[in-house]
Amino acid sequence: MSFLSHLSSIISISKSLESELDIITKQVNFQKNQSVKEIGNRCNDLYFVEKGLLRGYYFDNGKEITNWFAQENEFATSLYSLVAMKPSPEAIEALEECTLIQLPYSSLQNLYIKFPETERLGRIIMEAYYIKLEERLLNIQFKTAKERYHNFILSKPTLLQRTSLGQIAGYLGITQETLSRIRAEV
Amino acid sequence: MSFLSHLSSIISISKSLESELDIITKQVNFQKNQSVKEIGNRCNDLYFVEKGLLRGYYFDNGKEITNWFAQENEFATSLYSLVAMKPSPEAIEALEECTLIQLPYSSLQNLYIKFPETERLGRIIMEAYYIKLEERLLNIQFKTAKERYHNFILSKPTLLQRTSLGQIAGYLGITQETLSRIRAEV
DNA sequence: TTCCTTTTTTGACATTTGTCAAATAGTTTG
DNA sequence: CAAACTATTTGACAAATGTCAAAAAAGGAA
Numbered sequence: 024m025s026f027l028s029h030l031s032s033i034i035s036i037s038k039s040l041e042s043e044l045d046i047i048t049k050q051v052n053f054q055k056n057q058s059v060k061e062i063g064n065r066c067n068d069l070y071f072v073e074k075g076l077l078r079g080y081y082f083d084n085g086k087e088i089t090n091w092f093a094q095e096n097e098f099a100t101s102l103y104s105l106v107a108m109k110p111s112p113e114a115i116e117a118l119e120e121c122t123l124i125q126l127p128y129s130s131l132q133n134l135y136i137k138f139p140e141t142e143r144l145g146r147i148i149m150e151a152y153y154i155k156l157e158e159r160l161l162n163i164q165f166k167t168a169k170e171r172y173h174n175f176i177l178s179k180p181t182l183l184q185r186t187s188l189g190q191i192a193g194y195l196g197i198t199q200e201t202l203s204r205i206r207a208e209v
Numbered sequence: 210m211s212f213l214s215h216l217s218s219i220i221s222i223s224k225s226l227e228s229e230l231d232i233i234t235k236q237v238n239f240q241k242n243q244s245v246k247e248i249g250n251r252c253n254d255l256y257f258v259e260k261g262l263l264r265g266y267y268f269d270n271g272k273e274i275t276n277w278f279a280q281e282n283e284f285a286t287s288l289y290s291l292v293a294m295k296p297s298p299e300a301i302e303a304l305e306e307c308t309l310i311q312l313p314y315s316s317l318q319n320l321y322i323k324f325p326e327t328e329r330l331g332r333i334i335m336e337a338y339y340i341k342l343e344e345r346l347l348n349i350q351f352k353t354a355k356e357r358y359h360n361f362i363l364s365k366p367t368l369l370q371r372t373s374l375g376q377i378a379g380y381l382g383i384t385q386e387t388l389s390r391i392r393a394e395v
Numbered sequence: 396t397t398c399c400t401t402t403t404t405t406g407a408c409a410t411t412t413g414t415c416a417a418a419t420a421g422t423t424t425g
Numbered sequence: 426c427a428a429a430c431t432a433t434t435t436g437a438c439a440a441a442t443g444t445c446a447a448a449a450a451a452g453g454a455a
Contacts, residue, residue: 083351090347103343106336135329142328143321149335150292156339157289160346161276164382165269168412188433196350201412203434354442374403387442389404 026071026124029096033147040138047130053117060115066104068125072097075121076185080193081113089193092118092182098148099123118186168197169205212257212310215282219333226324233316239303246301252290254311258283261307262371266379267299275379278304278368284334285309304372354383355391 027044030036036044050073053059059077060066070077070093077093079101090113093099104111105128134141162171172195176183182191188206192199213230216222222230236259239245245263246252256263256279263279265287276299279285290297291314320327348357358381362369368377374392378385 088351102336103340106340135332139325139328142325142332146321146328146332146335149332149339150288153335153339153342154289154292156342156346160342160349163346164349165274187431198413199433200414200435204412207434373401384443385403386405386444390442393404 025073025096029071030144034140034144040141043134043138047126047134049125051123051125053121053123055117055120057117058114059117059121059123060101060111060113062112062114063110065108066101066111066113066115067128068100069105069128069131070099070115071124071126072099073122073124075117075119075123076182077115077121077123078118078186078190079113079115080190087189087193089186089190092179092186092190092194094182094185098152118190163196168195168201169208171195171197172202172205211259211282215257216330220326220330223326226327229320229324233312233320235311237309237311239307239309241303241306243303244300245303245307245309246287246297246299248298248300249296251294252287252297252299252301253314254286255291255314255317256285256301257310257312258285259308259310261309262304262368263301263307263309264304264372264376265299265301266376273375273379275372275376278365278372278376278380280368280371284338304376349382354381354387355394357381357383358388358391 026048027036027041030044053075059070060068062081072093072095074095076095077099078089079091079093079099080087080089082088091099099115101111101113101115103109104113131145135145162174166174172191175191175195188202189199192202195202212234213222213227216230239261245256246254248267258279258281260281262281263285264275265277265279265285266273266275268274277285285301287297287299287301289295290299317331321331348360352360358377361377361381374388375385378388381388
């Protein structure tokens with residue numbers, strides 16, 4: 024239910040849109056450590072996290088790098104793969120037992136046409152995600168590893184408990200040894 | 210005219226939308242090195258570059274850091290300021306003589322309401338910009354300074370001639386001394 | 396051209412972060 | 426509980442990049 028209430032905090036959802044959403048979305052469950060999407064496949068779905076925690080990761084020189092986390096009430100997908108319709112270099116994994124709302128991209132396209140008011144929804148969500156990404160870029164580009172870590176603690180305190188050191192390190196763009204040392208420093 | 214043709218490459222623009230766009234946009238010109246927007250002001254406008262080159266920059270520890278470039282057929286604004294309606298930490302400057310299309314955010318909001326098909330336009334543009342930003346983040350996060358520079362040469366060759374060393378260095382997240390050394394290396 | 400200003404390069408050195416290897420701590424499972 | 430994993434920490438050192446200062450080069454203006 025949190026999917027609908029999240030959407031209706033952005034635009035008002037008519038009854039007919041609500042039932043359409045009900046038809047095209049599917050609730051899916053994943054267990055802890057289960058793979059949601061593997062590398063190389065096209066990502067055809069948009070996910071919304073109702074419960075649990077996802078991470079996106081990929082490989083860089085044989086090393087697994089966590090690229091994002093998506094927790095409750097956040098969307099997750101490989102946007103690049105979705106929009107460009109190309110294979111995704113990115114995998115998605117459940118870090119906890121998850122309840123996700125799955126929305127196939129093709130259904131989303133139809134939804135945009137059938138319910139044009141959802142375009143607004145799409146735009147507003149994209150704007151918000153863009154701003155978040157911009158903040159993250161500035162953070163990585165101009166802050167030291169220590170500053171980034173402290174920023175992470177402030178902005179995503181709950182993730183500290185729910186993820187591993189190596190995952191956070193990748194997300195912050197540093198090695199886990201460096202992160203371990205930053206932690207020890209205090 | 211390139212503004213309209215750029216938009217119509219994304220969605221079809223009806224006559225009435227075209228004349229509405231004509232009413233709400235204004236062509237503005239800036240000279241080389243002229244300031245388009247200063248730091249601390251709210252950014253109320255979206256710009257489209259018809260001719261010339263803009264850069265966005267801000268100050269980090271007293272140092273001026275170029276954050277983005279916008280060349281012909283690209284949009285430019287401080288999205289954060291625009292969407293959050295807060296003062297922008299970012300300034301915009303013309304690096305060359307520029308012809309811009311200026312669209313006030315309030316007019317854009319009305320446009321979204323009056324011509325709902327423009328929501329689609331907004332969404333698609335946001336998606337494309339998001340993907341670009343994502344690529345840039347990955348680049349900065351996991352590539353060496355040298356790799357980033359070579360990437361820049363490949364992806365934005367024309368900007369090499371049109372910008373200064375210091376501006377490129379800031380954009381790549383390195384100091385200009387380092388960039389100078391990378392150049393010398395070859 | 397010549398002076399003046401700005402941009403770029405170079406040098407010497409400091410700092411940050413990465414790499415690889417090993418030790419320790421923590422968790423899970425039989 | 427013990428064995429077997431897995432995650433985290435630590436050490437020694439290397440590599441990348443930053444800092445500050447000065448020199449050289451390039452670009453404009455008188």
